Amino acid sequence: MSTDTDAWIASAEAEGFDRILAEYDCLATQAHVLMLARQQIMSEADARAALAALVEIEAICVAGEFRYEPGYGAQLTLEKMIVDRVGDHIGYQVHTGRSRNDQVLTAQKLAVRARLLVVMERLAGLVGAFVARAAADRDTVMPGYTHMQPARPTTVGQWCGAYADMFARDFDRLRDAYARHDSNPLGAAESHGTTWPLDRDYTRELLGFATTVEIPLDAISSRGESDADFLSGLAFLALHLSKFAQDLLLFNTWEYGYAVLGTGQAARMGRLTGSSIMPQKRNPDVLELLRGQASEIYSYLLHALEVLKALPSGYNRDSRDTKAPILRGLASLSASLTQAELVIDGVQFNAEAMLEAVRANHCMATDLAEYLAQTHRVPFREMHGIVGRAVKAAIEADRRVESLTPEEIAEQAAVIGLELTVSAEEIAAGTDPRAALARRGNIGGTTPERMEAWLADRRERAGERAAWARAETERVQAARARIRALAEG
Structure with a gap:
């Protein structure tokens, strides 16, 4: 039985996640060194040498080639890599005025921010896809359901519109959380600040954060809070993806016959979506996986909350355990959003079968x-x-x-x-189903005027969300490019 505590703490799994964070650790460290030079804590010459080493190390990290040194964790490995390149005198100055605690937290916030923006760009695209499909099928009659029983006629446009608004709320929920946690913890040190004359606002500006977490104890104690907040938003997103998938799973059955998935998502005799024994099958695996994903995301949220629930203020090593849930959750949903958009773009609705179901099921x-x-x-x-x-x-x-x-x-x-x-x-x-739909003129109704007003509004809002996600991504990338330019200059 292994008794190597260091190897257990810096495990292979931990290294895998730290490998993701490594490039962002280099980025934040470059910002820190630039600040140290500006504050004349490091000489210009020493800072230039350290920055050149960090640019070289960052390239290694971006290439996925970062590895722990034996007996070192991620941060001490990074420090050793700097020292190996520029010597003790310069290399050991880099850590002045900070702790591993604010160092790790900053890197994690930067990594999560980058991945969250990818999710939000894809989510904005999904909202737009549902709005577009609502416009295309605004007049396609379908049965509406309550208690899983045929209720009253509605339209595919209304069904798509409902999901467009659900996913729009998910976007806004994540944007709210993003704004809440768009703050710089660097300079909080171990939990209680430092006597070094740091310019925390300068590192905030360099790293592209909107604000700085002012109280050092709050900064360090908040580790994992943003992860749980984002996971809460992702849980609602997963819920709505699951609901959407379940609807289409029913509509796609032979008994309903309302919809057929595109061949790109469910191919007969397909390697993955065809049966190994029944040649007629087109299995909706993509929908089943979207439906099941909600349980995965819920578990990540619960994991993060359970880690945080009893931690005292200040730094605690187990706060690192929110890293895995948020990174896994973001990676999982990022891929799923692409698939969901392919599904709604490619699904074919059987207008004749749905209209017949309205009539046959006494929906009128x-x-x-x-x-x-x-x-x-x-x-x-x-x-x-x-x-x-x-x-x-x-x-x-x-x-x-x-x-x-x-x-x-x-x-x-x-x-x-x-x-x-x-x-x-x-x-x-x-x-007459179409005549009935044409009489529903209240807000959110199915009259041509109401649907056109809804579509015009949602197109504008979808465009605004997509523009925000693009602009924020560009702003963050510009901050990174500025750090690189200053580091290489």
Whole structure:
């Protein structure tokens, strides 16, 4: 049995995650050295030598070739790599005014920020894809469901619109969290600051953070808090991806027959999405994996919260254990968002089958009751009973709602002592799905005017979200490029 505690702490798994953080550690260290030179804590010549070494080491890290030195963790390995290149006198100055605690936290925040922005750019694209599909299928009738039972007619446009708004909320939730944690912890040292005359605002500017975490104890104690906050937003995103996948899994079944996935996502005789024994199968594996991913993301959120729940203030080594959940969660959802966009772009809806389902499943009963109540000024609750009894009799006789006659409506009205005369034309108008949809003129309704207003608004908002994600990515990349230019200059 191994008794090497150092090897256990700096495990192979820990090194894998530190390898991801290594390039960002180099970036933050370059900013720190630039600040030390500006504050005349390091001489210009010593800082230049250290920066040249860091640029060289960063290239090694970006290439994925960073490895722990035996008996060293990630940060001491980085320090040793600098010392190996420029000697003790210069190399050991680099760590002046900081601790491994704020060093690691800064690198982790930078790495998570970069990956979160990738997720947010893809999420903005997914919102836009759903808005575009809502526009393309705004008039395609489909059954709506409650309790997994056919309820009233709706449209594919409304279904897509609902998911566009769900994913938009996910984007906004992540953007809120992003703003909350866009802050620089560098310079907080071990947890309580330092007597060295640091310019923490300068490193904030160099690293592209919006603010600086002012109280050092808050900075270090907050390690993992941003990870849990982001994971909370990712959990809602995973929930909505799962709901979307479950809807399409049902619609894609032979029994529903409402939708067929594109061949790029489910190919008959495909290597992965075809059956190994049944040649007719096109398995919706992509949807099943999207559906199952929510459980994975929930576990990461719970993991992070459980790590943090009992930690005292200040630095604690186990706070590092939020690193794995957030990095895994971001990597997992980044790939899934691409697949979800491919799915909604490529899915084919069977308009004929969905319209037939609306008619065959008596979905027009409520719309008929509303239409007749409005036309004849009868309280809806009374008309609900009248139409309900007539529809019940029709269902028992294996007839559809549109087959009801004026006489049947009059007969059921007489049950409550109401004399009611309706026409066959009124029954036809009340049971026409497209006519019913054209009457839903409230906010969020299905009239052409309401849908066009919704689409115009959501296109603008989707464009704004995509523009924000691009601009923020460019801002962060520009900060990185500036550090590189200053380091090489």
